Amino acid sequence: MTLNKEIMYRDLECDMVIVGGGIVGTTLASALKDSGLKIIIIEANPLEVAAARKQAYAFSLLSSRIYQGIGIWDKIFPHVGKFKNIRLSDADYPQIVKFETKDLQTDYLGYVAQHNVVLTALQEYIADCPNTNWLCPGKVNNVVYQDNFATVSVEVAGKQQQIKTKLVIGADGAKSHIRSLANITTRGWKYWQSCVAFTIKHTAPQNDIAFERFWSTGPMGVLPLPGNRCQIVWTNPHARAKNLQKLDQTAFLKELQHYTGGLLGDLELVSDRVVFPVQLMQCDRYVQSRLALVGDAAHCCHPVGGQGLNLGIRDAATLAQLLIEAHQQGEDIGALSVLKRYENWRKQQNLAILGFTDFLDRFFSNNWLPVVIVRRLGLWIMANIKPMKMFALKLMTGLKGKAPKLADVANS
Numbered sequence: 079m080t081l082n083k084e085i086m087y088r089d090l091e092c093d094m095v096i097v098g099g100g101i102v103g104t105t106l107a108s109a110l111k112d113s114g115l116k117i118i119i120i121e122a123n124p125l126e127v128a129a130a131r132k133q134a135y136a137f138s139l140l141s142s143r144i145y146q147g148i149g150i151w152d153k154i155f156p157h158v159g160k161f162k163n164i165r166l167s168d169a170d171y172p173q174i175v176k177f178e179t180k181d182l183q184t185d186y187l188g189y190v191a192q193h194n195v196v197l198t199a200l201q202e203y204i205a206d207c208p209n210t211n212w213l214c215p216g217k218v219n220n221v222v223y224q225d226n227f228a229t230v231s232v233e234v235a236g237k238q239q240q241i242k243t244k245l246v247i248g249a250d251g252a253k254s255h256i257r258s259l260a261n262i263t264t265r266g267w268k269y270w271q272s273c274v275a276f277t278i279k280h281t282a283p284q285n286d287i288a289f290e291r292f293w294s295t296g297p298m299g300v301l302p303l304p305g306n307r308c309q310i311v312w313t314n315p316h317a318r319a320k321n322l323q324k325l326d327q328t329a330f331l332k333e334l335q336h337y338t339g340g341l342l343g344d345l346e347l348v349s350d351r352v353v354f355p356v357q358l359m360q361c362d363r364y365v366q367s368r369l370a371l372v373g374d375a376a377h378c379c380h381p382v383g384g385q386g387l388n389l390g391i392r393d394a395a396t397l398a399q400l401l402i403e404a405h406q407q408g409e410d411i412g413a414l415s416v417l418k419r420y421e422n423w424r425k426q427q428n429l430a431i432l433g434f435t436d437f438l439d440r441f442f443s444n445n446w447l448p449v450v451i452v453r454r455l456g457l458w459i460m461a462n463i464k465p466m467k468m469f470a471l472k473l474m475t476g477l478k479g480k481a482p483k484l485a486d487v488a489n490s
């Protein structure tokens with residue numbers, strides 16, 4: 079891929095600097111294509127390296143609608159896993175909650191997208207955005223915030239550059255340097271668990287079901303990928319996750335067969351097993367004058383239910399909408415009063431999902447009999463009482479809560 083604007087950029091004044099060219103940062107830049115705002119994205123890694131991460135994500139209906147609104151979903155859609163069914167179960171307890179497309183009258187209930195598919199599509203889209211340029215690979219050393227502008231100091235190819243901008247966006251992930259430089263404090267905790275993430279090939283005839291199986295050791299998400307493959311995110315206590323990573327393949331697949339309940343037929347491991355520690359984190363504030371945080375820089379959640387990236391995509395689409403509106407009305411896009419609209423919209427919604435994922439993990443990673451009885455009753459209620467079922471389904475698919483205008487497209 080030729081990104082001819084990479085590194086060549088020497089105009090050091092712009093409306094917005096986005097630090098972090100991951101999926102969330104580039105979604106924000108893409109959503110601002112026609113805004114008339116001049117944008118620079120600073121990404122620490124070469125673009126190909128940033129896109130090469132071997133991870134796949136559950137991709138909600140709302141995220142797919144946002145990408146339809148931007149105009150890149152047609153590029154992504156042929157390469158994603160698609161699921162028409164979601165099944166939630168408590169270990170091997172026979173009461174399974176089944177969600178189907180007819181519940182929402184949609185073609186699919188969600189998708190599973192590989193990082194490189196989504197990020198490459200976004201990078202290519204940005205290559206055609208005349209208002210957006212890359213500084214990449216670039217390392218931000220410092221940001222000085224003043225009343226009317228911010229100055230970002232960045233090292234690119236061994237040279238120091240200064241960029242004067244109205245607004246800085248921290249889209250630089252969970253360990254955000256931009257957040258630390260601004261002294262924005264966070265709240266949250268690290269879980270006693272880690273996730274083992276990997277891809278398998280299987281022989282099950284049906285490959286359009288997403289499973290979430292809750293074991294007392296932690297939830298296991300099974301997400302269908304094209305070509306009879308699945309991405310599995312298997313949460314376990316730290317030591318057990320490390321052991322699963324080290325187990326020889328035969329023993330590992332035997333263990334996996336047991337925990338997937340034989341639902342996937344014969345299994346073959348087709349990727350490395352990567353272990354991620356899990357945390358819940360929310361910033362005390364998402365914005366200050368001339369700064370906004372989006373995606374994992376602002377919040378992180380347990381991967382149960384596959385929500386983290388979807389929240390970040392929603393942050394990006396919401397912020398883009400509010401900045402476009404402010405710009406059209408002649409407001410200063412870096413003013414705190416403008417940025418507060420974004421925080422007021424997104425912070426509570428994100429907190430609700432963070433709380434929901436935390437509740438799910440704690441409630442199901444528990445073998446105390448009264449809790450087991452209550453949650454099995456809960457599963458029965460979810461399976462049999464329609465409003466409860468619809469509430470859970472809308473939460474999982476991103477269709478609960480106020481959606482950004484970009485998602486105002488026909489059914490996906």
Ligand SMILES: Cc1cc2nc3c(=O)[nH]c(=O)nc-3n(C[C@H](O)[C@H](O)[C@H](O)COP(=O)(O)OP(=O)(O)OC[C@H]3O[C@@H](n4cnc5c(N)ncnc54)[C@H](O)[C@@H]3O)c2cc1C
Pocket residue numbers: 097098099100101102103120121122123128134135136137216217218249250251252254255256273275311354372373374375381383384385386387388389390
């Ligand atoms: C095991 C696991 C499974 C998951 N599964 C799902 C799922 O199924 N669905 C889902 O929605 N979410 C899932 N998530 C969450 C998801 O991975 C994150 O929410 C998402 O990747 C965050 O995207 P981001 O763009 O905010 O940050 P990142 O993906 O971390 O991107 C940050 C970017 O900023 C760059 N960067 C960092 N520092 C700097 C700097 N100082 N200067 C310039 N650039 C910088 C990085 O190189 C990177 O490109 C999962 C997470 C885990 C751990």
